[in-house]
Amino acid sequence: MTGVLLAEPVSGEHAPVLRNAAIDSLAIRADGCYVDATFGRGGHAGEILGRLGEEGKLIGIDRDPEAAAAAAVLFDADPRAQFVRARFSELGQHVPPASADGILFDLGVSSPQLDEARRGFSFLRDGPLDMRMDPDSGASAAEFLARTDEREIAGVIARLGEERHAKRIARALVAARESGPIDTTGRLAGIVAAAVPGREPGRHPATRTFQALRIHVNDELGEIERALPQAVDALKPRGRLVVISFHSLEDRIVKRFMRSGSREDPAWAGLPEVPAAARPRLKLVGRATFADEAEVARNPRARSAVMRVAERLPE
Numbered sequence: 001m002t003g004v005l006l007a008e009p010v011s012g013e014h015a016p017v018l019r020n021a022a023i024d025s026l027a028i029r030a031d032g033c034y035v036d037a038t039f040g041r042g043g044h045a046g047e048i049l050g051r052l053g054e055e056g057k058l059i060g061i062d063r064d065p066e067a068a069a070a071a072a073v074l075f076d077a078d079p080r081a082q083f084v085r086a087r088f089s090e091l092g093q094h095v096p097p098a099s100a101d102g103i104l105f106d107l108g109v110s111s112p113q114l115d116e117a118r119r120g121f122s123f124l125r126d127g128p129l130d131m132r133m134d135p136d137s138g139a140s141a142a143e144f145l146a147r148t149d150e151r152e153i154a155g156v157i158a159r160l161g162e163e164r165h166a167k168r169i170a171r172a173l174v175a176a177r178e179s180g181p182i183d184t185t186g187r188l189a190g191i192v193a194a195a196v197p198g199r200e201p202g203r204h205p206a207t208r209t210f211q212a213l214r215i216h217v218n219d220e221l222g223e224i225e226r227a228l229p230q231a232v233d234a235l236k237p238r239g240r241l242v243v244i245s246f247h248s249l250e251d252r253i254v255k256r257f258m259r260s261g262s263r264e265d266p267a268w269a270g271l272p273e274v275p276a277a278a279r280p281r282l283k284l285v286g287r288a289t290f291a292d293e294a295e296v297a298r299n300p301r302a303r304s305a306v307m308r309v310a311e312r313l314p315e
């Protein structure tokens with residue numbers, strides 16, 4: 001199916017990024033077992049399911065209740081498919097060791113999550129300041145801003161938003177909450193816009209702050225750190241791990257994990273008998289892949305996407 005044009009997403013849909021490249025990289029066998037650890041609205045999952053025969057199996061995972069609803073429709077009691085509403089850092093509880101032929105992570109948030117004002121992810125749409133992918137667990141962005149001290153807020157915005165005006169923004173947020181809770185996306189965007197001097201061309205001044213709060217509220221980087229080793233355990237020998245990241249903080253974790261997993265423990269370098277635990281568990285497959293111009297033109301979200309692929313080595 002390589003080269004098939006992606007349809008333009010209609011509002012409320014999610015256009016899967018690097019769909020063909022990701023599906024090709026999974027090297028799908030009709031009778032294989034695959035895991036889509038970030039089901040979203042099922043764009044990639046539908047494609048995987050379409051390539052499976054009667055013996056094939058697909059496990060979809062997502063922490064978002066709306067992804068669960070989408071899975072109920074897409075899977076439509078298909079005996080080959082199963083959806084688990086969970087964090088992907090719990091993958092090991094749902095996918096037995098050495099059972100999967102391929103595992104896909106398409107990180108970040110889906111377009112419908114961003115587009116729905118009531119999910120509170122977007123500075124473009126006013127809504128309650130929530131930002132949780134799973135609204136049933138953990139603290140919302142509004143709760144974080146209400147009870148966290150200025151220093152910690154500044155640290156989160158600096159580290160996860162790579163925002164150079166983080167201290168100034170945190171000061172403004174702490175001052176503003178004295179006059180009432182920061183509990184809508186519109187109020188947050190307004191406070192940040194007023195606190196930031198000048199403007200980055202083509203970027204809303206609150207972009208980096210929203211990114212930082214979203215990553216923090218959902219512990220996105222911790223989730224990736226915990227999930228990747230479990231994904232390798234869940235792969236069969238020669239099974240494929242395919243990860244699509246959307247910003248450098250995510251990609252750095254993925255790149256380091258795959259690189260270190262594909263190298264022998266340096267403590268054993270040059271020695272004749274290397275124990276299994278010190279041998280590489282992964283082999284890198286190809287180089288980082290980016291969306292081409294045509295895909296970026298159709299789907300601006302693809303602009304920052306980078307896909308990395310590794311294969312589990314036999315023990």
Ligand SMILES: C[S@@+](CC[C@H](N)C(=O)[O-])C[C@H]1O[C@@H](n2cnc3c(N)ncnc32)[C@H](O)[C@@H]1O
Pocket residue numbers: 014015016017037038039040041042043044045061062063064067086087088089106107108109110111133223
């Ligand atoms: C970019 S979207 C995936 C879109 C999907 N590939 C598609 O084609 O529809 C990312 C999805 O991963 C989910 N997600 C992100 N982090 C997660 C985590 N730690 N555990 C479970 N789901 C997560 C989000 O809720 C979102 O639905």
